[in-house]
Amino acid sequence: MFLAHLKNIPEAKPGLRWLTAAQARASVTEGQLMASPEVLDYIQLAEARQTGASDTAGGSGDVALDEKGGSYIYVLPEDRAVKLPHEALLEAAQLLKLEQGLLYEEFVRRCFPCLFMNFSRFSDLVQSLGWEQATHKDLFRSLDSQSRGALTYRDLLFGLAALEPCTQHGGPPAEIRCRYIFRYYDKDNDGRLEFSEFRQIVSDIRRFKGQSVNKEELMLVTEQSAKVFGAESSEYLTLTEFLTGVGQLKFRGTSLLLRSPQSVSAFLKQRQSAADRPGSPAGGRVSPRPSVMFDRSPLHATDGPEKLEEVSADGPFFSPSAGSEGTEYELATHSVRVRRTGTLLDINALWDMEDSSTISASARLNKRSRWERISSVDSFNQKSQPNEMLNGLRYFERPVRTDQAAGKHAAKEPFHWGNVDRSVLAKCLLQICHLVRDILVQEPRLLQLKSPCYILGDIHGNFEDLVCFEKSLWRLGPLLTPASFLFLGDYVDRGAHGVEVVAYLFSQKLLCPNKFHLLRGNHEVREIQQTFTFQKECITKFGKITGPEVWEAVNECFDAMPLAAVIDNKIFCVHGGIPPPTIDGGKISAINRIPCPLPRPETQSPLAWEIMWNDPISMGAVSSETLDELRENDGFIDNYRRGTAHMFSSEGLDRFLARNELSHVVRAHEVQQAGFQVFWGGL
CATH class of the missing domain: 1.10.238.10 (EF-hand)
Structure with missing residues (x-):
């Protein structure tokens, strides 16, 4: 490249083209002909020297030189308690030494001999990651924080880390x-x-x-x-x-x-794997294609970006004639290996296995589904907040013997936290509460579920029993269990581990929002907890400042919980009991009109209060006066046992079932020594 002051533009020769400074700037800005903005720095430097101006004028030269001479690997310190924001981002995205090296190689392969990545080359890269063409300009602008019209390697590294599907949206990574x-x-x-x-x-x-x-x-x-x-x-x-x-x-x-449709880490490892196969070019790396090195340039030919075949509803994985009419089937998102103890090993996203022998090149997976199924990706991300909490609860559950104690974990009894920093636990639980509330407020007040479904009653802070339920019913986790789970409320009070029970249930709800369902019971009310133990438990475990904050955050989730569920349009599930016909005609459809959130159910919704508190009446010891009262009030009388709400008879139950075209009612609210009791035919 030459810079000259010419009165007349010489005649163009093959391989040689003269541009004015303005044309050169336009060429870089538009991504045509010249692929990187460092050319503009050289022009600006030469012009400044000829006019006697300072040679330190602004531009991207400093960035380019730093990019050329600086290290491209960010080694994350293990011995420093607090990480810098960009270090936390890379760690959350799992872009460590190996991944950063592969990305730098990809950057150089696409941009050499330039020091910057222009829009056209960036567009080819994100196209390979599954981004739709319409998003490319917005993505480029998002990563180009300096508005220079091109990206340095660091721009690309931190930008792709922020877009990774596994990057947590909390703490420093969230702000970035x-x-x-x-x-x-x-x-x-x-x-x-x-x-x-x-x-x-x-x-x-x-x-x-x-x-x-x-x-x-x-x-x-x-x-x-x-x-x-x-x-x-x-x-x-x-x-x-x-x-x-x-x-x-x-x-x-x-x-x-x-969120990126495909993990850049998986994309880079696939390219490395393909390059290392027999028949790949010498050196174990794929040689750059002219279309990659000189894309969209009028001086060079281009064969365009790679085209990927997508699987659609009429593709090889779907058959219009297969299965029930109108039913579409799709592949699971992950492949896992499981130990006999239930521990998961070798968790792989299916789209991360493309270009391997497992997923053939002719069977590309639908890229759009990767966006739609982010929740599945999060479920298997061991760095996510709910999985971090579950790992902590497993430590809480297990004993640590004296001969096992080492480092930061001292010996401890089972179902104790030992010397764990409670402030860290509280911070994690607060973040989980904020996330789970977002899910609960979107759910209907009356859930519509399908069988198979396990139904579980009061837990009341009994974390030991909850662990037994896990090992018996969802040992591999709810996501890998072919059933859903419905809890009928009363998670706190009485037992010593209400905090741990809530932390566990909320974490599983975040991981499997469509399989783990939580109804509200009468102990998910502030006034009841103040009378019983949960408020005191929060203060005891987290102190007088943080304890009330945790207690309020948990109760804000309780305020948004659904109040009832129907399974297969036939089985009504609720914490307390059925509502009387004097409230909204005794129709369950009225439950969906209950306000959300509901911090004061006793005054805000009589219907909610009834179904949280009502009980069946034992007909064996009923006086003749009580029987008359039941007949006069459609099978309902005041609940003298609890001092609030109502009790109902078998006749009241039968009318409720007929009125709502139901077959059974499943409730909690009362302890049963055998684990359950069939009270009447439909209860």
């Missing part, structure tokens, strides 16, 4: 991710979100949650969401306001945004 999300939706790159840009965020969150994106409803929800930031529809949202609102949990759902 939110910065990328902000730039992604800031279409005009003016450093603020206009109302239309913020509406797109709300729309995408609702779409990922499977909620309506009707225009009128979307506008209403967007206006309501904007108010939590203190912004109206005519205003804009700054980055600071956005980070503050998300950080204070005023605006939820951003964890669903900006």
Whole structure:
């Protein structure tokens, strides 16, 4: 390359082309002809020297030189208690030494001899990761934090780490991710979100949650969401306001945004595996194709990006004639090996096994399903908050003998925390509560479930029994068990381990929201817990400052819990009992009209209070006066045993079943020495 001041442009020769400085700048900006912006630094440097100006003018030169001479591996320190934000991000994304080396090799392979990655080469890369073409410009702008029109290796490394499906959306990684999300939706790159840009965020969150994106409803929800930031529809949202609102949990759902359809780590390892196969070029690496090295350049030919075959409903994995009419089948998302003890080994995502002998090249998996099934990915991510909590609870459950004690874990008895820092436990539980509440508020107040389904009654802080249930019913975890699980409430009070029970159930709910279902019982009420033990337990375990905070966070989840469920449209499941016909005609459809959240059920919803507290009456010791009262009130009388709500007779039950076209009622609320009791024919 030569820089010259010419009055007339010489005649072009083969392989030689003259550009003005303005044309060169335009060529780099538009991603045509010249593939990297360091050329502009050389032009600026030469122009500055000819005019006598300073040769330290702004530009990307400093970045380029640093990128060339600096280390490309970020070794994460193991001996430092607090990691820097970018170190926490790389660790959360599991982009460690090996993965960073592979990514740097990929960067050089695509960009050499340039020091930057331009948009066209970035577009080819994210196309290989499964991103739709329409998202490429927004992704590029999101990663180009310096707005230089090109990406350094570090830009690419940290950007892809933020997009990884396994990167947690909590702590320092969450703030970094939110910065990328902000730039992604800031279409005009003016450093603020206009109302239309913020509406797109709300729309995408609702779409990922499977909620309506009707225009009128979307506008209403967007206006309501904007108010939590203190912004109206005519205003804009700054980055600071956005980070503050998300950080204070005023605006939820951003964890669903900006997730890569395929893990970059798996993509890089697949390329390495393909390069190491017999027949690959010498050196064990795939030689760069001209289309990769000189893509979209008028001086070089291009064969375009790789095209991947997708499996659709009429593809090789689906058959219109197979199975029941209108039923579609899809492959599971993971392959696992299991020990006889139930421990999972070698967990692999199915799409991470592409290009291996397991998944042939002619059977590419649908990339869209990777977005839709992020929850399955999270379930097998051992670094996720719910899995971290479950691992901690396994330590709590097991004894540590004196001869086993080493390092930070001293000897301890089973079902004790030993010398575990309770503040760390409280912080993790608070984060889990915030996440699980987001799920619970979206569920109907009356769940509709399908069999097979295990139904479990009161637990009351008995973590030992809960562990027994796990080992008997879902030893491999709910996700790998071919059934769903329904808990009927009363998780806390009386027993010593209400905190651990809640932590366990909430963690499993996060991992399997469609298989682990939690109903509300009468002890999921603040006033009851103040009378019993759960409030005191939280204060005892976490102190007078953090304890009440944990207690309130748990109860905010209780406030949003569903109140009843119906299995196979026939079996009504509830904590307490059936409602009297004097409340909404005794129809269970009215349950879905109960407000959510419901912090004061006794005053806010008579229906909720009844189904949380009601009991069947034992007909063996009923006086003639009581029988008359039951006949006059459709089988219901005041609940003299509990001092609130009602009791109901077998006749009241039969009418309830007939009225709602049900066959049985399954309830908890009362201890049964044999584990269960068939009270009447349908109860």
